[in-house]
């Protein structure tokens with residue numbers, strides 16, 4: 001049975017299907033959620049599938065294809081109301097989620113061949129290789145306000161430089177780029193710095209745990225190298241206040257067991273040189289099922305609500321990093337708590 005929207009939430013709707021399509025290496029999607037369907041042609045944006053999705057949101061129904069994300073993670077564009085109540089939305093990229101290529105040098109356990117060609121070599125049958133989505137964004141970039149660039153590892157994709165060139169720094173209100181930290185080429189970093197965007201610029205590095213765990217979960221990762229990359233980016237951006245350094249941690253039902261170790265390792269390994277941060281971003285894993293956070297077992301939940309929660313609640317006012325972790329732990333606990341409640345009802 002279709003699920004109704006939950007009006008007790010502060011943001012009960014998802015605006016993503018009413019904004020702009022997401023671009024992924026294998027096509028186009030209604031949003032950046034890993035669970036959303038990919039289409040080969042951009043025309044999907046106003047075809048029957050999308051009209052149907054929008055109609056359901058407008059009627060306070062969570063579309064079946066959104067349920068996993070809505071119930072177990074967080075809509076990408078949570079909203080208190082639908083921004084544009086129409087089944088047809090003219091094609092635009094004001095809100096651009098861009099994963100242009102699956103070039104990636106790691107093979108993380110929660111990833112897939114459409115995001116990492118290395119993943120396919122390690123876990124798949126090695127046939128996919130690098131795929132690029134060469135959709136021409138040039139006519140649209142003048143109005144792009146929000147841009148989130150991921151991959152693959154987008155810093156390995158030199159075509160991203162041309163996309164940054166095309167942005168209008170008087171229009172962009174939010175810019176973020178996520179990488180795995182194996183490298184951050186000067187050419188791309190200088191491109192971002194020289195663009196002199198007026199908005200916050202988030203440079204996000206993915207780390208899911210301390211060395212032993214992260215190098216196992218994110219196969220190919222070299223922890224010392226990641227911290228070296230981050231520290232070198234900090235060195236080059238330390239005097240630029242609107243460039244923020246963030247660490248994104250994917251909360252799987254395994255990584256949550258390693259957050260204390262990650263906190264302690266970051267304190268030792270990252271030198272912010274007087275710059276605020278790093279800021280922590282909790283990314284909720286809702287697939288594959290065996291790693292999904294909402295499938296945490298009883299033992300993991302006991303640890304999360306007990307030792308893990310206590311560790312950060314005690315320290316939240318001691319270091320800014322502990323406060324960042326506390327908020328992330330709260331988010332992860334909330335996902336597991338809601339899932340337990342749902343299963344008990």
Ligand code: SF4
Pocket residue numbers: 014015016017030031032033035036065066067069070074075076077
């Ligand atoms: S609810 Fe989730 S899956 Fe549905 S459109 Fe929003 S972000 Fe995408």
